[in-house]
Amino acid sequence: MKKFNAYAKLLRLPGLGGLAIPPVFGAISVGVYDFYKLSILFIIGALSAIYGFVLNDYADVELDRLVKELHGKPLVSGVISKKSAVAVCVICIFLAFFFIFFLWKGEILDELKFSALVVIFLAGVLGSIYNLYGKKIAGSDFLVAISMAFLFLFGALSFSKPTLLTWAIFFLTFNQTLHMNAVEGGIKDADHDFIMGVKNIALASGVKVQGSSVFIPLHFKAFGMGIRLYSAFLVFLPFIYGLSYTLWQIFLLLLLVAIVIYIEVKLLTLHNFDRKKIRKLISSAAFIRYSIVPVMLISKVGMLSFILIILPILWYILFTPLTGTKLFQPEM
DSSP, X not given: OHHHHHHXXXXXXXXXXXXXXXXXXXXXXXXXXXXXXXXXXXXXXXXXXXXXHHHHHHHHHHHHTTOGGGTTSHHHHTSSOHHHHHHHHHHHHHHHHHHHHHXXXXXXXXXXXXXXXXXXXXXXXXXXXXXXXXXXXXXXXXXXXXXXXXXXXXXXXXXXXXXHHHHHHHHHHHHHHHIIIIIIHHHHTTTXXXXXXXXXXXXXXXXXXXXXXXXXXXXXXXXXXXXXHHHHHHHHHHXXXXXXXXXXHHHHHHHHHHHHHHHHHHHHTOOBOOHHXXXXXXXXXXXXXXXXXXXXXHHHHTTHHHHHHHHHXXXXXXHGGGGTOOTTOOOO
16 A cells, blocks of 8 residues: 555646646637547646656756755655656656557648647656756756747647637646746745755845745745736636636636735745645645636536636546545655
């Protein structure tokens, strides 16, 4: 059972309900609503996310051993071997491309599908560079952000030409990933990243922890808030240019965006370094963010949007016990 729990942690099983969804959103943005096709895209998204996280754990195992708090990670504790992690990565690559061609079974490999292949290949390359060398390159967070945005774009290009809605969600995906890694991750790990010799935007900007206090410079706060405000603009852009909507839908989006910005203010104005509190703020913002794109898509997909809203939360509740950890006590 211990090894089973370790593999559930290694694969980030509880988070896959949200992490695997970008290519599904991509397909929906160009008018694809077939449950069968969307399910295959979800599997491809899940395999891509697993590959990225396992490769990251593999690359960081020696550095993680320097931090006591990370000794419970499956590769650091030795419950799962590094060789097994490599095997998981190889299997994910093989299965992802198997499901890609299964998705297009019986169809002609036209220019769009070829572009989709190029995009997901680039997503894999950029994500791999980030995972293997990201801690040595300040600004590498942009690589993983582009990688995740390309994974979303793959879902759209698999079926049709991108629309304005597609590009709006593309940049939203980029922003969310960049913020998650550069801002949230930079603050959360500021107490030990310098010990590990990490080079990132947060440390380069002057974010530092001294005892129980955390110092977040004004320009880093502006960087984090800028990403959030740009994302808020992107949320409403498609409606300005013709995407149908209802007043309650716009009101709900305004409410969700306001909550995310409120959480952002709480995060960026922290004075005491409390990792547990920081994790809760990050997790809360993540669950809210996962809801925003489905709400944007309500006029296109109707009730399917509500399924997409509750999927990450329900998935998390169902699969977290398999890791042997408590609900809403994230280990990041």
